[in-house]
Amino acid sequence: MRGPTTVQPTLISAVWSAAGAGWLRAAILAVVGSLLLTASAKILVPFWPVPMTMQTFAVLVIGMAYGPRLGVATVALYLAQGALGLPVFAGTPEKGIGLAYMVGPTGGYLVGYLLAATACGYLAERGWDRGLFTTAAALVIGNVILFLPGVLWLGVLFGWSKPILAWGLTPFLLGEATKMALAAVVIPLAWKAVRSRRH
Template sequence: MITQATAYPTLSLALGSGKRSLPWLLFLAVAGSLLLWASAKIQIPFYPVPMTMQSFVVLFLGFALGPRLGAATVLLYLAQGLAGLPVFAGTPEKGLGLAYMTGPTGGYLAGFVAAAYVTGWFAQRGFDRRLATTALAALAGLSVLYALGLGWLGVLVGWGKPLLEFGLLPFLPAEALKLALLAAVLPLAWQGVSKG
């Protein structure tokens, strides 16, 4: 079992000079939830479907904040949505609050929490320092995210439907791009931190 003493520091710890005070952690969580909110609202033209940066931000939050704070930040974002704030992609047009969260994207929202935890777990083990290991850790996070998303989608629409064609395949090109971006950016960020 990894302990805090043997864990690799996350980017937030390295940049915050090891700060763990409650105000600092709350600031990081609120800032992360706002970043996730913004990432849901910006659509980038892409083929075959428009791309948001939500999954990128979810994985980044896990890497940067660690498993517990990363997952807690995503939970804060979900709490904002549950309270009726239009934080999700397609809101308020596609509904708000619990009605939206229990719809077809509900599993993906739950997957956000799990994905942030998974990538944070890998970050505590130093996987975000090199391109190849960052890519593997991001792929693990995305796999968990899509497993939960497709699982809930299957419950809602039925397992006889072409779930992969609805809930996975159209998003793979964009996810590959975001994964490559994470794999490039995080090791560079660590190089900058180590020089600073």
């Protein structure tokens, strides 16, 4: 019987075993994941009260599917691409590129991507990604961890006398809830598909 702290296989390891693949598998998955993060940053979905990208969805799903180590490595590769000046972030190159963009208003959220991928990957390795409710709980935890440094960085940059929550949190809550609901359905369904393929 597996205890609550037992490390369990991640979704990606169930699809593509790490046995014998080593660094090449990790490199391929990290590159593919970084490309997905770039694409998700560029997808602008009409929504209320503000349009949304699919990036937080991609960060949380990659974290859960890849696990904490590969998930963080993937997000770190994506951030490194941005730091080198590639237009991988939302609003780039129009809003700037490279390190200048990364220390701007969205910088805290970029740090949050790393933290959220770690948290979601850790919880996935503890089996939180197998059912609807535990997946949803893991996604909520990941989203809180993602937004916390983002909002704190806005406060540092602009001062807490400004409407920081109205700038960096409340307009996005409905969109985040929608994306989390989608991810909470998709991830357990993916596990179900993997299990059915094995039988």
